[in-house]
Amino acid sequence: MIHDFTYLKPGTLREALSMLADHKDEYKIICGGQSLLIVMRQGLVVTDYLIDIKGLNELSYITYDEREGLRIGATTTHRTVETSELIKQKYPVLVAIEKRLASIQVRNWGTIAGNLAHGDSSGDLAPTLIALDGKIKLSSARGSRTIPLEEFYTGLFETALNKDELVVEVQVPPARLLTATAYKKFNLIESDQAVIGVAATVAADRNSTCRDARIVLSNAGVTPIRAKSGEKVLIGKKLSDALLTEAAEAAANEADPVSDIHASEEYRRHLIRVLTKRMVRQAWEEAIRLG
Amino acid sequence: MEKHLLKLKVNGQEYELYINPKTLLVEAIRDHLGLTGTKRGCETVSCGACTVMVDDMAVKSCAVLAMQVEGRHVKTVEGLEENGKLTPIQKAFLDHGAYQCGFCTSGMIMMAQTLLNENPHPTEGEIREGIEGNICRCTGYNSIVRAIDATAKGNYKEDKS
Numbered sequence: 493m494i495h496d497f498t499y500l501k502p503g504t505l506r507e508a509l510s511m512l513a514d515h516k517d518e519y520k521i522i523c524g525g526q527s528l529l530i531v532m533r534q535g536l537v538v539t540d541y542l543i544d545i546k547g548l549n550e551l552s553y554i555t556y557d558e559r560e561g562l563r564i565g566a567t568t569t570h571r572t573v574e575t576s577e578l579i580k581q582k583y584p585v586l587v588a589i590e591k592r593l594a595s596i597q598v599r600n601w602g603t604i605a606g607n608l609a610h611g612d613s614s615g616d617l618a619p620t621l622i623a624l625d626g627k628i629k630l631s632s633a634r635g636s637r638t639i640p641l642e643e644f645y646t647g648l649f650e651t652a653l654n655k656d657e658l659v660v661e662v663q664v665p666p667a668r669l670l671t672a673t674a675y676k677k678f679n680l681i682e683s684d685q686a687v688i689g690v691a692a693t694v695a696a697d698r699n700s701t702c703r704d705a706r707i708v709l710s711n712a713g714v715t716p717i718r719a720k721s722g723e724k725v726l727i728g729k730k731l732s733d734a735l736l737t738e739a740a741e742a743a744a745n746e747a748d749p750v751s752d753i754h755a756s757e758e759y760r761r762h763l764i765r766v767l768t769k770r771m772v773r774q775a776w777e778e779a780i781r782l783g
Numbered sequence: 784m785e786k787h788l789l790k791l792k793v794n795g796q797e798y799e800l801y802i803n804p805k806t807l808l809v810e811a812i813r814d815h816l817g818l819t820g821t822k823r824g825c826e827t828v829s830c831g832a833c834t835v836m837v838d839d840m841a842v843k844s845c846a847v848l849a850m851q852v853e854g855r856h857v858k859t860v861e862g863l864e865e866n867g868k869l870t871p872i873q874k875a876f877l878d879h880g881a882y883q884c885g886f887c888t889s890g891m892i893m894m895a896q897t898l899l900n901e902n903p904h905p906t907e908g909e910i911r912e913g914i915e916g917n918i919c920r921c922t923g924y925n926s927i928v929r930a931i932d933a934t935a936k937g938n939y940k941e942d943k944s
Contacts (some may be wrong), residue, residue, distance in 0.1 A: 496784045499804030499850055522848070529807070530827050542804070546851050571840075595916020597894070598828060600840040601847060683915050718839050 494532045497542045508545055508658060513633040515541045516655040522546065524602035525565055526594070526609045546603075551660060556582060558582060562664040566605030582623065582667045585691075589675050590617045594683050604661040607615070612648040614685045614711035616654070618645065620675045621662060622708045622716055625690035629661035630654075638663065645715035669705075671695040672778035674771045676761050677710060686710045687755045690743075690767035694726070694775040702726045702776065707739070707768060710761065712747035721744035721769060731776050740768040791852055793818065794862030804850050808842075808899035809833045811849035812859055815857065820889045824918075830867040831917030834890035835859050842899040861888035871894050871939035872931070878939075883921035891917050895931045904935055915919070 500519075502508035513518065513530070518540040522528050525546075532539045551565040556578050564573065574590035578741075593599060593616050608628065618641065626641045630653060631632055643664070644652050653659070673693040677686035689710030697701045703724040707719040722743035726760050729735050749760035793816060800815050812818050812835065822842060824832030828846040829835035835844045836858040838897040862871045872895050891914060898905060899910045899911070905913065910931045911924075920928060933939065 494805040496803065496805060498785065499787060499848075501850070525844050525848060525851070526828055529848070533826065544848070544851060547853075595831065595842045595843075596898075596913065597831060597834055597841045597916045598846070601837075601842045681915075 493535070494529075495538045495541050498540050501544045503545060503547075504568065505548055505550055505658075508543065508548060509631060509633045509652065509656070511541075511543050512656045512658060515543070517755065518780070519543050521609070523578065523606035524569065524598075526598045526602035526606065527606075527612065528606070545658070554578060555578045556656055559704075560644040560663075562661045562662075564604050564664075566603065566658070566660050566662075568575075568604050570594070570599035570602050570607070571596070582588065583664065583673075585620060585675055587674045589620050590678070590759065592683055593617065593724070601705060602614075604662055607777040608662065609644060609651060609653065609659045611651045611715075612685075613645070613648070613713060614689070615714050616677060616686060616689055616710060617715075619689055619691040619716045620673065621671050622718065623675070623693040623706045624664045624740055625693075625706070626665075627663040628659060629663060630657045631660045632658070636660070641718075642718060649687040660747065670779050670783060672775045672782060674774040674778065676767050678767060684751065688749070688767060689713060689758050689762035690771045692771035694772060694779050696776065696779045700730065700776075700780050701730060702729055702731070703719065705772070707743050707772065709743065709747050709764060712749045712764060713720040714748075717747055719746045719764075719768070720773045721746050728770065731773065736769040736772055737765075739772060740765040743768045785797060787850060789853055791849070791855070791857060793857045794859060795856075799895060800849070802849055804821065804920070806849045807845055808835070808837075808847040808849045808852060809844035818859050818861050821884055822889060824852060824886065824890075829918065830887070830920075831888075831914075832887050832890040834893045834917060836893060836897055839900065841894050846900055858893075860892055863892070867896070868942040870896070871936045871941060872899065873929040874939045875934045876927075878889065879926045879933065881923065881927040881930040881939045883919075885924050887917060887921075891919065891927055895927075895934070898931070905931070906934060910935075 520539040553565040577700040629638045675691040676691035691708040693706040705723045707722045711719045722739040725739040744761040744764040751757045822832040824830035833844040
């Protein structure tokens, strides 16, 4: 049963931020609520004030600029991202993950910022956006700051959001030449949460050598994890099976997965090895193919 | 606890409700409006039995606060038929026996209708992907897919008589 709360519905971002400042410590923010309402019903989240930003249309937008890159407003729904021609052209990996992120009904109502701010380490969007070198913009009545999404996750369902801050925007650098990102999750039902997910970005040079790489793991620890030792293995090298095995081994060692009803820790490490090899190869080959 | 005035439009009709803001859309529809075609199933956003349309989008009404649909148009399974005439998808479900216990049916039909609105000629794969968020615990998926496919192929016309 959901505990009673006082419901507040700001009409503008400005009004929302002043509500956050007024009710520090005592509020939760709801947008699509596709994750929040479940935990509220389970009694895991109890709040005095519920601040509903779903109606803030000023935060529902997708823009792209060759210099600034991609900007997605907080209240933009998953389905809007999935069906955006612009995102399909510039960041096809985002369309691919959105189609498998949850059921259509959830994608219709759930939002980008809600997904990211919920802080579930088994999400698909956060690791993929980190692999894309994404940033997150946080605003409060005091001002705004933009931080790498990688730094946003601080612990189990914990984020760098201050008590009076709201996620207002996600930013992704411009799509670059000879660079591609791939993401794959393993699960039993396709649109379900990842048992393990791996996102990989490879930036190649003209000789197909890896110039830069990112490997980001989903559900392999309390936050999305960047497997930096795996990345290091790749940089400056040419694609080969032996190299992929070495990078995958490093990524699996860097992860900190748990054993639960879905998979043992050992099996999760195995999945990290398999998916890291596949995703790095896919990103690398795509980077070269697309040029 | 302070009750809020909620003005909402369901199946074309305007309603004014005084509700606790924690009221879920499915509760407003069933308990306040008495439209019990929409089912409460898992209540964890998994089963899809509570699927309704909000502004022509399929959503799970167990995961939406009623307050959030203020000013929007909600359509439930009761809103499909007009003057007692079933819609093509409803006729197809009947003909194909696309239910066993019937509990998932209203959610399935609402999802199928939005799927066909967005993609009038889906492949079988697209139909199966479309109803991925709706669980039929009797596992009668094949007849459901056949019913949606038959509707998409135009085997069932709208009854305008």
